[in-house]
Amino acid sequence: MNVVINGDAMVLPETVNSVSRLLEHFNLEQKVVIVELNQHILDKSMHAETILTDGDRIEIVHFVGGG
Amino acid sequence: MNERYSRQMLFPPIGKEGQKKLREKHALIVGAGALGAANAETLTRAGVGKLTIADRDYVEWSNLQRQQLYCEGDAVRKTPKAIAAANRLKAINSEVEVIARIMDVGIQEIEELIEGVDLIIDSTDNFDIRFLVNDISQKHRIPWIYGGCVGSYGLSYTFLPGVSPCLNCLMDKLPLGGTTCDTAGVIQPAIQMVAAHQSAEALKILAEDFESLRGTLVSFDVWKNHFSSVNVSSLKNPHCLTCGANPVYPFLDYRNQTKTALLCGRDTVQIRPSALQDVDVAYLEKSLVSQGINVESNPYLLSFKINQARVVVFKDGRVLVHGVRDILQAKNLYHRFLG
Ligand SMILES: [Zn+2]
Numbered sequence: 001m002n003v004v005i006n007g008d009a010m011v012l013p014e015t016v017n018s019v020s021r022l023l024e025h026f027n028l029e030q031k032v033v034i035v036e037l038n039q040h041i042l043d044k045s046m047h048a049e050t051i052l053t054d055g056d057r058i059e060i061v062h063f064v065g066g067g
Numbered sequence: 068m069n070e071r072y073s074r075q076m077l078f079p080p081i082g083k084e085g086q087k088k089l090r091e092k093h094a095l096i097v098g099a100g101a102l103g104a105a106n107a108e109t110l111t112r113a114g115v116g117k118l119t120i121a122d123r124d125y126v127e128w129s130n131l132q133r134q135q136l137y138c139e140g141d142a143v144r145k146t147p148k149a150i151a152a153a154n155r156l157k158a159i160n161s162e163v164e165v166i167a168r169i170m171d172v173g174i175q176e177i178e179e180l181i182e183g184v185d186l187i188i189d190s191t192d193n194f195d196i197r198f199l200v201n202d203i204s205q206k207h208r209i210p211w212i213y214g215g216c217v218g219s220y221g222l223s224y225t226f227l228p229g230v231s232p233c234l235n236c237l238m239d240k241l242p243l244g245g246t247t248c249d250t251a252g253v254i255q256p257a258i259q260m261v262a263a264h265q266s267a268e269a270l271k272i273l274a275e276d277f278e279s280l281r282g283t284l285v286s287f288d289v290w291k292n293h294f295s296s297v298n299v300s301s302l303k304n305p306h307c308l309t310c311g312a313n314p315v316y317p318f319l320d321y322r323n324q325t326k327t328a329l330l331c332g333r334d335t336v337q338i339r340p341s342a343l344q345d346v347d348v349a350y351l352e353k354s355l356v357s358q359g360i361n362v363e364s365n366p367y368l369l370s371f372k373i374n375q376a377r378v379v380v381f382k383d384g385r386v387l388v389h390g391v392r393d394i395l396q397a398k399n400l401y402h403r404f405l406g
Contacts, residue, residue, distance in 0.1 A: 006288075006293045006294075006295050007293055007294065007295065008293070032238045032239070032240060034237065034284065034297065034299060034302070036297045041297070041298070041299060041301050041302060044239055059295045059297050061222060061284055061286045061295060061297055062286075063194075063215060063222070063237075063238060064215040064216065064217040064220065064221070064222065065192060065193050065194055065197075065215055065217075066192055066215060066216050066217040066253055067098060067100055067101065067102040067103070067189070067190050067191055067192045067214055067215060067216055067261075
């Protein structure tokens with residue numbers, strides 16, 4: 001599947017078909033993240049059931065503590 | 068009047084009026100690490116009226132690569148960061164009233180620090196303090212600006228009470244043992260990028276140009292060349308315990324205060340006595356020396372080595388134990404030598 005993540009076009013493996021899977025794919029499942037899908041912020045409870053489709057534009061922001 | 072602020076006053080959104088407003092303002096910077104140093108320098112050069120900088124640590128060699136206010140002498144002398152920062156800032160701009168506070172910012176401290184403050188800039192290295200800052204910001208209706216940075220990645224958000232969601236709305240949980248600067252490293256350009264976003268927003272707030280505030284959660288990776296700016300206002304939770312209709316400010320509850328903490332992954336444990344009271348450093352030094360222990364000291368702290376561990380005692384009663392693996396080991400040393 002072709003998607004754009006944080007501005008970068010990339011091809012996702014077929015198994016990565018939901019937002020939760022996507023976060024696992026990037027090793028972000030333990031992180032506190034905010035996901036925007038096609039300019040719409042997803043509620044965290046929706047990550048598992050939100051299915052990705054070809055051409056989606058996704059922004060992933062994760063919080064870090066350093067400073 | 069000299070030319071000091073002329074270029075900033077020629078910039079129309081600030082102008083003469085903005086400069087005057089900036090001069091009347093008091094900013095509080097929590098944490099004097101890399102982000103704290105960068106923000107403090109910008110605001111000091113810009114001519115903010117008053118700047119309080121609070122930090123619990125002292126300067127070490129590993130800080131010098133990115134913490135722009137410090138130099139080698141500070142690392143050699145183990146100068147507390149708040150003091151080293153204030154010294155440098157006063158040399159940069161003597162017109163700014165700089166207040167250095169050597170302290171671990173907890174509930175009691177933040178309530179005291181907040182007095183008369185117009186803006187809080189977060190330059191801490193952990194979320195325990197950030198949730199405290201978030202609660203106090205909502206309670207006293209004072210804006211704060213979050214900044215976080217690891218590796219080449221960073222992000223920032225401006226929290227405006229009554230307008231934007233709060234940190235508690237954005238983060239439903241604390242990150243579990245996330246990567247820190249001490250495990251993943253950090254590079255100066257990433258710090259500068261976060262600090263630039265923070266201090267630009269700070270200037271807007273202090274010069275009262277609220278309409279120009281960014282309003283989005285900004286994040287970037289200066290190595291992977293990513294940039295993202297996301298509108299998170301839909302995450303404002305009407306039932307939030309901090310900013311909702313019936314706030315309880317959970318992080319200002321003393322029951323939630325940590326007494327011992329492993330500091331940002333560097334084999335260091337901080338022990339904070341339940342009642343902080345000044346330690347007679349000279350007396351302690353004498354007593355340690357009489358036990359044959361080699362002690363180093365400066366007016367703010369003393370340090371000594373026991374086997375693999377180095378113990379640093381601050382005047383306010385806090386103790387850092389470096390080179391230990393766990394909190395228990397640190398506590399043992401603490402009780403053995405400091406009662
Ligand atoms: Zn909230």
